[in-house]
Amino acid sequence: MDSNTQLILLVLLIVVAALIVFILIRNTHSSNLKKDLDEINVRFNRVRTIPLAFKLTKAQAMAKINEETYKKVEEYFSKYEQAQKNIDRLNELIEGLEDDIASKKYGDAKNSLIVVKENLGDLEEEVHSIDDFLEQFSKQESVQREVSNELKEQFRDLKTKVRENAQNFSIAYEGIEEKLQECENLFSSFEEWMYANEFANAQDNLNTLTSQIKTIDESIDYLPDCINDAKGVIPVMIDEVSRNHALSIQRGVYLKHLDIEGKLDNINERLNADLKNIISANVEGVKEDLTGIKEELSQLIKALDDEKLAFEDSKKASDRVLKNIEELNHLYTYIDTVVNKESERYSLEDLKDSIKEEKIKLDKYQDEYRSLNLMISRNDTPSTEIFKKANEIYNESLADIEKLRKYKHNIDKTSSDEARAVSQVMKLQVVLNEVEVKIAQYRLPAISSSYKDDLKKGHEYVKEIKSLLNEIPLNIQNLNKTLDEAIDYIYKLYNNVNNVVGMALMVENAIVFGNKYRSTYPEVDRELSRAEFAYLNGEYTQALTIAIACMENLFPHEADEKILENAKGAA
Numbered sequence: 001m002d003s004n005t006q007l008i009l010l011v012l013l014i015v016v017a018a019l020i021v022f023i024l025i026r027n028t029h030s031s032n033l034k035k036d037l038d039e040i041n042v043r044f045n046r047v048r049t050i051p052l053a054f055k056l057t058k059a060q061a062m063a064k065i066n067e068e069t070y071k072k073v074e075e076y077f078s079k080y081e082q083a084q085k086n087i088d089r090l091n092e093l094i095e096g097l098e099d100d101i102a103s104k105k106y107g108d109a110k111n112s113l114i115v116v117k118e119n120l121g122d123l124e125e126e127v128h129s130i131d132d133f134l135e136q137f138s139k140q141e142s143v144q145r146e147v148s149n150e151l152k153e154q155f156r157d158l159k160t161k162v163r164e165n166a167q168n169f170s171i172a173y174e175g176i177e178e179k180l181q182e183c184e185n186l187f188s189s190f191e192e193w194m195y196a197n198e199f200a201n202a203q204d205n206l207n208t209l210t211s212q213i214k215t216i217d218e219s220i221d222y223l224p225d226c227i228n229d230a231k232g233v234i235p236v237m238i239d240e241v242s243r244n245h246a247l248s249i250q251r252g253v254y255l256k257h258l259d260i261e262g263k264l265d266n267i268n269e270r271l272n273a274d275l276k277n278i279i280s281a282n283v284e285g286v287k288e289d290l291t292g293i294k295e296e297l298s299q300l301i302k303a304l305d306d307e308k309l310a311f312e313d314s315k316k317a318s319d320r321v322l323k324n325i326e327e328l329n330h331l332y333t334y335i336d337t338v339v340n341k342e343s344e345r346y347s348l349e350d351l352k353d354s355i356k357e358e359k360i361k362l363d364k365y366q367d368e369y370r371s372l373n374l375m376i377s378r379n380d381t382p383s384t385e386i387f388k389k390a391n392e393i394y395n396e397s398l399a400d401i402e403k404l405r406k407y408k409h410n411i412d413k414t415s416s417d418e419a420r421a422v423s424q425v426m427k428l429q430v431v432l433n434e435v436e437v438k439i440a441q442y443r444l445p446a447i448s449s450s451y452k453d454d455l456k457k458g459h460e461y462v463k464e465i466k467s468l469l470n471e472i473p474l475n476i477q478n479l480n481k482t483l484d485e486a487i488d489y490i491y492k493l494y495n496n497v498n499n500v501v502g503m504a505l506m507v508e509n510a511i512v513f514g515n516k517y518r519s520t521y522p523e524v525d526r527e528l529s530r531a532e533f534a535y536l537n538g539e540y541t542q543a544l545t546i547a548i549a550c551m552e553n554l555f556p557h558e559a560d561e562k563i564l565e566n567a568k569g570a571a
Helices: 003-048 052-065 067-102 106-164 170-195 199-251 260-279 286-342 351-378 383-442 447-469 476-517 522-536 540-554 559-570
Strands: none
Touching: 003 067, 106 170, 106 199, 170 199, 170 260, 199 260, 199 286, 260 286, 286 351, 286 383, 351 383, 383 447, 383 476, 447 476, 476 522, 476 540, 476 559, 522 540, 540 559
């Protein structure tokens, strides 16, 4: 084969290869365009099949509940209309794309594909935005359904509760049944409104049902107690008030200020109204009103009891006031007399003004007491007021009694201290005289010189006390102090002298008894001589100790008895 032929064949092969490549590329573009078209159709169908119109209709119905929400729904209605136009336009673009592919106008098809994809993306975003907004109303419908189901469950439980406790509701049972029937009707209405897409009315039904079920549930808890109060407790209390009122009036107790009859009429009217509400199972405010009625009746019962008790105690309270006034008068008279008589001597000048004030108060109490008795006799004032007034006078006068008692106590103490000083100074003189007599009678060695100064000091105490008693004003503090010192000193002197005399006599008796044995026992003579020496020196304790010890040596355990027997025999 020559070179020309080979060249021609090579060119033909190249042309065939290029043609094959062109056909393959063309087929690839066609396949890709169809694949993209299928994806676009899937996405487009997914978007345009979203039930926006149905959801929008529900949204418009539900949005009627709230004016602001309704305006927003209307705004989205405009967006929905625009979206529908965009869907129609996109549908036309997709049809054009299909025509280009079918006509194998792949260049035009590529350009159309770009436009379709951009418009489809915008449409998807737009439709999903509208759908997301409308979806909340679908959820709201679901919420209404859920609330309805919950209320139905509560209602079933409520009906069971009513049936099981029917015996507790007596006169209110028919009223409760009517309330339950109203709930049944509301549930039926709710379903009708939901079917008609009247969601606002359906929500109103749910709100009413919620309130009604709650009210019935509370009612069946309250009603037994309300019925018991309205049919039992309160009528008994009313009878008690009426009976006590009548009995108190018969006894003469003043009760006009309590207006019992008017208050009972008002209570009976309220009770009748509450009974009507109980029968119809309308307990709102009934429990509170019945509680208020019981409290008012309790207050009336207490007020009647207080008036009866005060009526009985008013005379006693008045008598207590009189008793205080009499004591005040007695105290005042006593103190005024002493102040006028002994003011200077007892330093009572400061009491004069106080006594004048107490006299003014005493006159006031007497006037108040007369006014008090006048109120009791006229019987035109509440007994509690009279009793309160009497207690006020009593307590106030009691404080003045305590004050006057204190004044009297101080005066009496001063007078008593003076009388005590007069009495004691006489006794002290007697004691000093007895001491002098004993010292002179027994003429004991060394006693005269040792007690001379003590006697002198005792007489000086007596003289000082007499001088203090003659002072004006009387210095009672100094008088008591000096008197106490004198009593302590003089009686101590008296006791010491008695002890010394007694001890000296014991020494003398022991020595006299021991003298019998001096000639026989030299040791006895020696010890008794020591005792005599101590005795003569005024050392009586030492002398007694020596003499007793000496006799104990002669008569162990018997010395005291023998000395005593010897002294009695000598006497």
